[in-house]
Amino acid sequence: MRRMRILIANDDGYLAPGLAALVKACEGLGQVDVIAPEQNASGTSNALTLNRPLSVFESSQMPGRTVRVVNGTPSDCVHVALTGLLPHRPDLVLSGINNGANMGDDTLYSGTVAAAMEGYLFGIPAIAFSQVEKGWAHLEAAAAAARAIVDDALASIPSGPWLLNVNLPNRPDVAALPRVITRLGRRHASEPVIRQLSPRGDTLYWIGPAGDAREAGEGTDFHATAAGRVSITPLQVDLTDHASRERWVGGLRGRLS
Ligand code: MN
Numbered sequence: 487m488r489r490m491r492i493l494i495a496n497d498d499g500y501l502a503p504g505l506a507a508l509v510k511a512c513e514g515l516g517q518v519d520v521i522a523p524e525q526n527a528s529g530t531s532n533a534l535t536l537n538r539p540l541s542v543f544e545s546s547q548m549p550g551r552t553v554r555v556v557n558g559t560p561s562d563c564v565h566v567a568l569t570g571l572l573p574h575r576p577d578l579v580l581s582g583i584n585n586g587a588n589m590g591d592d593t594l595y596s597g598t599v600a601a602a603m604e605g606y607l608f609g610i611p612a613i614a615f616s617q618v619e620k621g622w623a624h625l626e627a628a629a630a631a632a633r634a635i636v637d638d639a640l641a642s643i644p645s646g647p648w649l650l651n652v653n654l655p656n657r658p659d660v661a662a663l664p665r666v667i668t669r670l671g672r673r674h675a676s677e678p679v680i681r682q683l684s685p686r687g688d689t690l691y692w693i694g695p696a697g698d699a700r701e702a703g704e705g706t707d708f709h710a711t712a713a714g715r716v717s718i719t720p721l722q723v724d725l726t727d728h729a730s731r732e733r734w735v736g737g738l739r740g741r742l743s
Pocket of ligand 1: 497498528529584585598
């Protein structure tokens with residue numbers, strides 16, 4: 487059997503400790519390629535850079551390994567890798583480990599989830615990993631937990647594209663915590679925008695922090711991590727509101743072709 491090929495990306499940028507930890511944890515799993523944004527690109531969702539060309543340089547800051555660095559978004563990184571930069575098609579795309587949770591509505595804004603999703607959109611199984619709290623506490627333990635999930639997913643899931651969103655509590659025993667298959671919760675709307683006066687007298691606006699969990703009941707990602715469990719949410723990309731399609735067909739009767 488040929489060696490497994492894994493592509494690892496993130497959204498916190500190529501210098502982020504979470505990327506190095508995930509890469510290290512995947513040692514021995516196969517051929518690992520790493521590609522990451524030059525700058526922190528958290529919150530850039532699935533954006534692709536279409537108004538300028540992208541540059542790729544090779545960084546040797548990760549010992550014994552070449553990291554490809556792209557002056558673009560997380561989706562740019564994976565897209566460029568899959569459409570010509572890599573000489574082969576990876577078997578798996580991993581993203582993270584992110585500095586902070588990606589649960590509920592976060593997943594729509596997340597560059598971490600988007601990098602994995604880009605692989606999934608190309609038909610490749612993919613997993614996004616995030617630590618629930620910012621600050622990298624117990625990062626090595628999180629990386630060990632991520633590796634165990636990769637091993638188990640590859641061993642037990644049939645082939646074909648799938649996309650998992652994993653949130654890991656910042657605990658030293660995270661690799662031993664129970665895992666729960668969850669659904670996305672919901673957040674309250676973001677906190678109010680923060681105004682600031684620039685040195686030149688202009689009013690600046692900072693997007694406020696994400697809101698607290700609003701739908702955090704049993705079965706959600708918020709509930710699982712708050713209860714000290716590892717949350718694993720299988721994601722899909724189809725945004726169609728299937729449940730309301732029939733209502734719209736009825737409501738717009740006569741005005742539909
Ligand atoms: Mn991030």
